[in-house]
Structure formats: C-alpha cells, structure tokens
Amino acid sequence: MYTKIDHMVIVVYDIKEAAKDYERYLGIAPDEPIAEEDGQGYLKASFSIGETRVVLAQPINDKYQAGAAMKQTLERSGEGLHNLSFAVDSVDKEIERVKNQGDNPIPSAHSHSFFFHPKKMHGVLVQIME
Amino acid sequence: MVSGFDHIDVVVKDIHQATRDYERILGIKPTEVAVEQEGQGFMQSEFPLGDSGSYIYIVQPTSDKYQAGAAMKQTLERSGEGIHVIALTVDVENLMEHVKKSGEDVITSNHSHSFFVHPKRLNRVLYQLMAPRLSNGTIKAPNFI
Numbered sequence: 134m135y136t137k138i139d140h141m142v143i144v145v146y147d148i149k150e151a152a153k154d155y156e157r158y159l160g161i162a163p164d165e166p167i168a169e170e171d172g173q174g175y176l177k178a179s180f181s182i183g184e185t186r187v188v189l190a191q192p193i194n195d196k197y198q199a200g201a202a203m204k205q206t207l208e209r210s211g212e213g214l215h216n217l218s219f220a221v222d223s224v225d226k227e228i229e230r231v232k233n234q235g236d237n238p239i240p241s242a243h244s245h246s247f248f249f250h251p252k253k254m255h256g257v258l259v260q261i262m263e
Numbered sequence: 264m265v266s267g268f269d270h271i272d273v274v275v276k277d278i279h280q281a282t283r284d285y286e287r288i289l290g291i292k293p294t295e296v297a298v299e300q301e302g303q304g305f306m307q308s309e310f311p312l313g314d315s316g317s318y319i320y321i322v323q324p325t326s327d328k329y330q331a332g333a334a335m336k337q338t339l340e341r342s343g344e345g346i347h348v349i350a351l352t353v354d355v356e357n358l359m360e361h362v363k364k365s366g367e368d369v370i371t372s373n374h375s376h377s378f379f380v381h382p383k384r385l386n387r388v389l390y391q392l393m394a395p396r397l398s399n400g401t402i403k404a405p406n407f408i
Contacts, residue, residue, distance in 0.1 A: 255321075
C-alpha cells in the first residue's frame with residue numbers, strides 16, 4: 134500500500150549554491166544546516182514541504198552506494214532529479230510482491246528500502262521505503 | 264509560502280505501456296488512463312498516492328501547439344523519458360512577487376492558477392508553483408492578466 138512520496142532527491146554540483154537558489158526562488162530554507170550523510174558519501178540539504186521533502190544532494194565519495202549512484206547521475210545527465218522515494222506500509226511485503234512477479238528489486242546498502250532501475254520506470258529511479 | 268506537494272509529471276513516449284508498467288511494477292492503480300487534456304496537447308494517466316492528496320501523472324505529449332504539450336515534447340527530445348515537472352502548492356501571488364523581486368522572469372501557465380520557474384534556475388528541475396486545489400479536487404483555473 135502506497136501512502137505518499139516521502140522525498141525526492143535532486144543531485145547538484147554545488148550544494149551551497151543550490152540551497153541559496155531554493156531560498157531565492159522558492160522562498161524556502163533547509164530544515165537543518167547542510168551536512169554530510171554519515172557513511173553514504175554525499176552532502177545533504179533537506180526541505181520539508183507539506184508531507185514530503187525535497188532533498189538536495191552533492192556526492193562527495195563514490196565508495197558508498199548512494200554517493201556512487203549520485204555521481205553517476207551527475208556524470209551521465211548533469212544536475213536534476215536523482216530519485217523519487219515512495220513510502221509504503223511494508224517494504225517486506227512489497228519485496229515479496231515484486232519478486233513474485235519476476236521483477237528484481239535493487240537492495241539499499243543504507244536503509245530498509247529498495248530501488249527499481251530507471252530503465253523499468255521510464256527514466257525515474259524509484260526507491261521504496263517505509 | 265510553499266505549503267505542500269501536489270504532483271509530479273513523468274513524461275513518456277508510450278503512455279499505455281508506461282501506465283501498465285507503473286501499475287504492475289509499483290502495484291498502484293490509476294484512476295484515469297491516457298485521457299486527452301483538452302486544449303493542452305497531452306494525454307494523462309493519474310495515480311493518486313494513498314490519501315496524501317498528491318499524484319503521479321504519466322503524460323505523453325500529443326500536440327506542440329499548446330504550452331504544456333510543447334514543453335513536454337521538449338523534455339522528451341532533450342533528455343528522454345523521466346520527470347518533467349514537480350508541482351508544489353503555494354500562495355501564488357506572494358511567491359510570484361518574491362520571484363519577480365529577485366529579478367527573474369516567471370513563466371505563467373495558460374491552464375491553471377500557477378507559474379513556473381525555469382529549470383536553468385533550479386538545477387535542471389522544472390518547478391510548477393500552483394494554488395492549492397479546490398475542495399472538489401480540481402485545479403484552479405488561470406486568472407493572470
């Protein structure tokens with residue numbers, strides 16, 4: 134059961150500049166100061182918008198799954214949307230459902246969640262989380 | 264000024280195939296499938312997300328004579344399938360004034376009470392800033408002069 138979009142990640146070259154632009158054009162400020170996500174290889178600025186969050190991310194270390202994937206997005210297509218994260222009631226049930234129908238979920242190294250490849254989702258990297 | 268998230272548009276080449284893929288892979292149900300949006304130049308499938316009041320729209324441009332269809336076609340040609348727009352609900356007048364004061368042009372919508380900030384300004388993401396929906400769920404019509 135899908136409940137909402139939990140967050141959207143937008144990958145950027147310069148997170149300080151990007152956060153300033155969000156404040157300038159959208160009139161919103163990050164919930165917390167820009168900080169590194171421990172053990173994930175990127176800098177993050179998160180903006181709460183209603184029930185969802187827009188997360189700006191700048192990869193800094195491709196030793197980690199998240200930082201490496203973000204770096205790949207930047208190199209392939211430049212700045213822009215990196216992934217959409219949907220909240221579901223139960224990640225385990227969703228994994229079972231998608232495996233049963235023959236689709237391969239990509240496990241997350243950092244959280245109880247999984248991904249669908251953008252090739253399957255018409256150009257969108259989708260994360261499923263609780 | 265920004266109060267909520269309303270929808271995202273995923274622009275695709277074949278809306279019937281994409282709608283089936285989203286339904287099958289994500290296990291979510293569309294409430295509309297490939298409905299032509301009159302006078303806007305695109306077809307749309309609608310997936311509501313729980314009771315969050317937000318939506319995923321799968322869209323396929325059908326005519327570039329219209330603002331929306333032309334913009335979607337441009338996204339497809341430039342970057343292929345993927346996210347076309349992120350739509351946030353805002354106090355439209357106040358935010359538009361704020362953006363204009365920062366010296367930027369805003370792109371007004373022909374179809375809803377909303378405006379767009381050019382993706383050049385916001386890390387190649389096209390944002391639509393729209394008025395909250397009316398109580399019956401419909402999107403408020405444009406009233407820009």
